[in-house]
């Protein structure tokens with residue numbers, strides 16, 4: 216048997232790990248350069264034999280400036296992203312997805328705060344930027360940090376890319392922290408597995424972190440919760456809404472949902488107890504008869520301002536369309552933060568006095584226990600991804616066009 220250390224020496228150098236000064240990896244690499252390493256069973260960091268020298272460059276889509284879809288530039292000569300922390304993993308991407316955040320980031324949305332999170336303080340380089348927040352693929356390399364036991368090289372994984380990461384999943388390879396990965400559920404094919412986590416973790420975080428529907432346990436563990444709560448999902452037909460409905464139903468909540476007329480049947484099939492066409496004012500009146508709601512979950516881009524004007528009461532209204540990043544883009548970090556506090560206070564004063572409930576902002580959160588929660592639902596077949604459309608990697612701009620046209624019915628996936 217060949218020593219694992221002997222296998223790893225060249226790839227570690229190739230990925231720049233030796234020059235990065237990372238103690239966790241350097242120790243291991245130093246050992247790997249010693250020729251008399253004792254043979255041992257392959258370790259978790261061993262590079263699979265299929266990972267050849269030809270992989271030095273990869274293909275992917277990059278932005279070199281903000282703008283429209285034509286700013287997306289394809290190249291087959293991109294540098295592979297590097298493992299910089301001992302807890303990072305390198306994944307060969309097989310499928311990815313396009314989300315509304317990708318279009319927004321393409322136009323520069325959130326760049327003020329996200330750049331601060333992304334850039335090394337010593338080099339203020341904003342571009343190139345690779346979009347793509349989720350993927351399914353194979354784990355090809357791991358740092359030396361503590362990793363979940365089930366993550367072995369070659370494992371088919373699904374994962375998300377934190378917003379602070381400048382190298383997203385619209386490329387052949389992506390590096391993410393191990394906490395952002397998990398084994399892809401075998402119940403899903405490679406396309407479905409790339410379509411769940413970004414929208415699913417957004418829905419999960421809105422329901423359990425912002426909304427606290429499962430109490431402290433629901434927020435801090437993968438326990439979920441929310442039995443017998445009554446939740447109205449605005450926008451049940453999109454990426455987040457289709458998953459939010461299934462999450463809530465799996466926990467025994469009573470779920471009402473709104474969508475366009477042509478999506479009513481689909482949303483009903485997801486398990487919603489009552490589905491209302493939001494384009495029909497008469498139908499919408501029904502919603503008042505079920506009030507008050509324990510939670511109204513805005514997956515339709517409505518925002519918090521209009522919550523006070525709804526004709527029904529709620530205990531809390533969670534919107535995924537907050538002005539947080541836009542305020543900071545407009546006014547800078549300091550003034551933007553103050554504007555956010557002012558917006559939230561103003562919205563809440565109106566909502567509490569008129570509808571008796573709070574307005575909160577919900578966000579995508581790349582939490583390991585959120586991933587575990589979603590994984591369990593998929594394995595129990597309580598969560599079935601809805602695919603709106605599928606594109607080849609070379610046609611990524613067409614996937615962006617599809618999203619820009621709106622009226623999504625589930626998710627857009629892209630195959631590499």
Ligand SMILES: NC(=O)c1ccc[n+]([C@@H]2O[C@H](COP(=O)([O-])OP(=O)(O)OC[C@H]3O[C@@H](n4cnc5c(N)ncnc54)[C@H](OP(=O)(O)O)[C@@H]3O)[C@@H](O)[C@H]2O)c1
Nearest residue numbers: 315417450452453454455475514515516535578579622623
């Ligand atoms: N804060 C975060 O971290 C975060 C993360 C993910 C998403 N988001 C935001 O959350 C929202 C949902 O995301 P998504 O990925 O699900 O978007 P999406 O896939 O585009 O879905 C939006 C859905 O809402 C429907 N819709 C539009 N207007 C509606 C209305 N007035 N009432 C009911 N349904 C309506 C749309 O279909 P029709 O137009 O045909 O009705 C579509 O099916 C977006 O605004 C997105 O930007 C935020």
